[in-house]
Amino acid sequence: xxxxxxxxxxxxxxxPRRPVNLSLNTDLLAQVRxxxxxxxxxxxxxxxxxxxxxxxxxxxxxxxxxxxxxxVNDLHARHGFLSDEFSTL
Numbered sequence: 085x086x087x088x089x090x091x092x093x094x095x096x097x098x099x100p101r102r103p104v105n106l107s108l109n110t111d112l113l114a115q116v117r118x119x120x121x122x123x124x125x126x127x128x129x130x131x132x133x134x135x136x137x138x139x140x141x142x143x144x145x146x147x148x149x150x151x152x153x154x155x156v157n158d159l160h161a162r163h164g165f166l167s168d169e170f171s172t173l
Contacts (some may be wrong), residue, residue: 095132 113123119163120126 117123
């Protein structure tokens with residue numbers, strides 16, 4: 085059954101679980117265990133949020149890059165490049 089994190093990333097919560105080996109700061113781990121009854125679920129939610137944020141950042145960067153490419157192509161189409169006069173191709 086797909087589920088969404090607080091930032092909206094969707095993943096299959098019924099997918100099989102797999103043990104992983106993490107190294108965490110012992111003080112941080114002790115403090116987190118005081119406030120969450122289920123460390124695995126908390127980490128899973130945080131990873132889902134991180135994934136959504138990383139994907140959004142990548143999409144934003146790609147949109148900016150596409151805008152720059154479009155602007156350069158438009159400039160070239162209207163005015164050409166100074167180097168066009170010297171091209172040997």
